[in-house]
Amino acid sequence: MQDIIFKPQNSAKVLVVGDIILDEYIYGETSRISPEAPVPIVRVDNTEERAGGAANVALNVSSLGLSVDLLGITGKDESSDRLKKILTKQNVTCHFIKDESLPTTTKRRIVSQHQQLIRLDYENKKTTKTSSLLDKYIELIEKVDIVILSDYAKGSLLGVDSFIKYANKKNIPVLVDPKSDDFTPYKNTTILTPNEKEFEVIVGKYNTEDELIKKGKLLCKELKLSALLVTRGNKGMTLIRDEKPPIYHHAVTHEVFDVTGAGDTVIAVLAVSIASNFSLEIATSFANTAAGLVVEKFGTASVTVDEINKNLNDNKKLSTIVDRNNALKIIQDIRDRGKTIIMTNGCFDIIHTGHVRYLNKARSIGDFLLVAINDDDSVKRLKGNSRPINNLENRAVVLNGLSSVDLVVTFNEDTPEKLIEFLKPDTLVKGGDYKEEEIIGADFVKRSGGNVVVLPFEKGNSTTNILKKINNKE
Structure with a gap:
């Protein structure tokens, strides 16, 4: 770690x-x-x-x-x-x-x-x-x-x-x-x-x-x-x-x-x-x-x-997820040594080049990148009964295999709002064409003295497009 x-x-x-x-x-x-x-x-x-x-x-x-x-x-x-x-x-x-x-x-x-x-x-x-x-x-x-x-x-x-x-x-x-x-x-x-x-x-x-x-x-x-x-x-x-x-x-x-x-x-x-x-x-x-x-x-x-x-x-890396209480202990230890915590979130069901480049950019903003991922039930509610393609444990192992990712934590709600308020990151990062006021947890992070950063996704790289290609070939 x-x-x-x-x-x-x-x-x-x-x-x-x-x-x-x-x-x-x-x-x-x-x-x-x-x-x-x-x-x-x-x-x-x-x-x-x-x-x-x-x-x-x-x-x-x-x-x-x-x-x-x-x-x-x-x-x-x-x-x-x-x-x-x-x-x-x-x-x-x-x-x-x-x-x-x-x-x-x-x-x-x-x-x-x-x-x-x-x-x-x-x-x-x-x-x-x-x-x-x-x-x-x-x-x-x-x-x-x-x-x-x-x-x-x-x-x-x-x-x-x-x-x-x-x-x-x-x-x-x-x-x-x-x-x-x-x-x-x-x-x-x-x-x-x-x-x-x-x-x-x-x-x-x-x-x-x-x-x-x-x-x-x-x-x-x-x-x-x-x-x-x-x-x-x-x-x-x-x-x-x-x-x-x-x-x-x-x-x-x-x-x-x-x-x-x-x-x-x-x-x-x-x-x-x-x-x-x-x-x-x-x-x-x-x-x-x-x-x-x-x-x-x-x-x-x-x-x-x-x-x-x-x-x-x-x-230094754990090959799985930690719960929010243990994540808080780890973050507190990192923060006590003057390091900054970056947090982002997503389903990360099928990880592709767009995800990898996005996470590399997010990691460059601070010292420690925390990735929050939806659990399987949460993904199913958001994406439909056919998802996730990869279960929680497999998604976590892949994320932990990336050099940019320092810690993976899960949440079971539809949004990471409660987790963000619990962990209090220094910087909240979101990918896509969001406006700052549309990002869940942005208001809390700003009120707590933190920053919110929006990073654009690469066009053409998405899990949906990958699944469409697979289905078309079948």
Whole structure:
């Protein structure tokens, strides 16, 4: 989204609960094969330890400047102590419930020439400390603005439904990164963030985007999710909500080096954005940008606010519409930085060269072009039962594909008058042979200190003429 800046609200506080993991990396060179077995010999040069699982989520939150508490179960061992030292150094407040009967979950990776040769996992999922974990969670949740549940299926969140229910009771948003072949325990989650493979395990395979959206909306309804964010690797991510059009974020083009922990970064940036009062549309845009950055780094890693802001222009457009309330939030943010808002409206049923040139001219008048489009019922009332040719979602995607358009918002009335009065653009633009006094909303914009501009349409370019040509050929 153009001109939107990621600026976390440092006063917000995040609670991360889940499976805490110590990631170990053993680096070395391989130049020969062992005489004992057909395996490479690694001459170890150095060893590195990093926070993984829920601990990596907490580090990602901390790197964005917010206060974060981390709660989870570890062993009562040196691995737990070393992990706490790593986290405390990065301003993460640790609340480890230590279980003497199990080791701290550890993933040990042998790496040579930037390639992972083997991974050794040390874990025990059977813990007796889940009730102690829930008791501590109930204590900590009183002082936070948002909760992240990071489920790596290592045993800490076996009773995840209890954690969700308590957050719901306190009206605190709860985001869940799932790791299960049964999503039922995640019912009533605010946002669920499965990757595409995890999503397909639950809903089955799909062949088209329409199938993806249909299955996603059904899952939202069944589990009573506010939103479902499916991360899809090189296909970006898709935000699905039951009663709203989907939002597609295309993958930000970067060289993929390592996808380890990318989901941790996504849910951390998403939570920080929501806690900082950004709309969900904008929050997912930030998360998508962050995901494109973190996969360039090796191993479990995090990103900074500066990195995200420097790369936002690679992912500045939403591929759908926003409602008027979220549009107002976006516009206010743009206006606070001294930018001018231009607004125009129309059905934009079949977009042609006349539309493209008109929108380019409108965009040149100010800094941010907002296009308001009639919803399908409104178009039908204005144009007849045979219209629209393209539904609302398709029209919005095409408009967002134009470099001149910064934001698309819909309205369901016959005219955009109420929307204009709600959004208060600096300049209202209309195409055609209108006189200023004939333009709906012109009086309000002028009274509010704004401007009204009439741009002529190109002759011969119209949706009506295009439809006539098509009908004549048939």
